[in-house]
Amino acid sequence: MEKTAAAPQVSFPEPNALEVFVMVFFGNLLSQFYQEYVDRLDLTGSERVLELGPAAGSSTRHLAKRLLKGGGSVTAVDISRVYIQAARKRLRKLPNIQWVHGDICTLNIANNSFDAGFICFVVHDIPSSDRAQVMQSFAAKLAPGAKLFIREPLRFIPMDELRQTLQASGLTETSWLVKEIKTQGPVYEGIYTKPGGSR
Numbered sequence: 619m620e621k622t623a624a625a626p627q628v629s630f631p632e633p634n635a636l637e638v639f640v641m642v643f644f645g646n647l648l649s650q651f652y653q654e655y656v657d658r659l660d661l662t663g664s665e666r667v668l669e670l671g672p673a674a675g676s677s678t679r680h681l682a683k684r685l686l687k688g689g690g691s692v693t694a695v696d697i698s699r700v701y702i703q704a705a706r707k708r709l710r711k712l713p714n715i716q717w718v719h720g721d722i723c724t725l726n727i728a729n730n731s732f733d734a735g736f737i738c739f740v741v742h743d744i745p746s747s748d749r750a751q752v753m754q755s756f757a758a759k760l761a762p763g764a765k766l767f768i769r770e771p772l773r774f775i776p777m778d779e780l781r782q783t784l785q786a787s788g789l790t791e792t793s794w795l796v797k798e799i800k801t802q803g804p805v806y807e808g809i810y811t812k813p814g815g816s817r
């Protein structure tokens with residue numbers, strides 16, 4: 619199912635065909651790493667997972683596969699119509715993905731409705747002035763006790779700003795690390811939880 623939202627609050631340029639091709643190409647090449655990021659959520663299989671900014675769906679694929687047997691599902695939200703269409707086509711064989719086109723800040727998605735969240739290389743790409751609002755909107759949709767995995771390149775967003783933005787959105791950092799990656803520089807990976815709940 620694909621939903622379309624009201625006018626976005628955050629603006630984002632659509633990718634061209636070459637950019638989509640490159641995103642798919644690297645997604646396939648680095649598939650094993652995407653799987654490792656998904657593993658960090660320790661999913662049991664029955665969760666409802668919210669992913670922000672899936673682009674071509676390289677993480678979404680692993681999330682959906684992990685949730686397929688247990689009856690879980692992924693809701694993948696992207697502001698780019700082009701990426702949503704490309705990812706939807708690429709992963710058409712996985713029935714437990716709901717593709718949602720729109721800005722997470724203005725989409726009509728119920729609050730407290732997801733057991734886990736996933737964000738890979740998204741927040742750094744959003745203008746600094748919009749980051750707090752995007753993270754607050756995303757965090758509101760997670761249920762109390764939900765876990766979030768987030769991964770961001772520190773070349774494009776200072777670690778203090780990233781952590782403060784997440785904390786200000788009501789999430790608590792439970793573990794983190796910084797990896798030095800040749801092609802990406804230092805990369806922050808964090809696990810956050812939304813306080814409350816019994817998970």
Ligand SMILES: C[S@@+](CC[C@H](N)C(=O)[O-])C[C@H]1O[C@@H](n2cnc3c(N)ncnc32)[C@H](O)[C@@H]1O
Binds near residue numbers: 628641675696720752
């Ligand atoms: C660098 S790409 C993410 C790449 C992808 N997660 C991966 O690891 O392959 C950033 C994505 O975030 C999406 N995005 C940016 N702002 C958004 C917003 N406010 N709501 C939903 N998606 C957004 C963009 O359209 C883009 O697809």
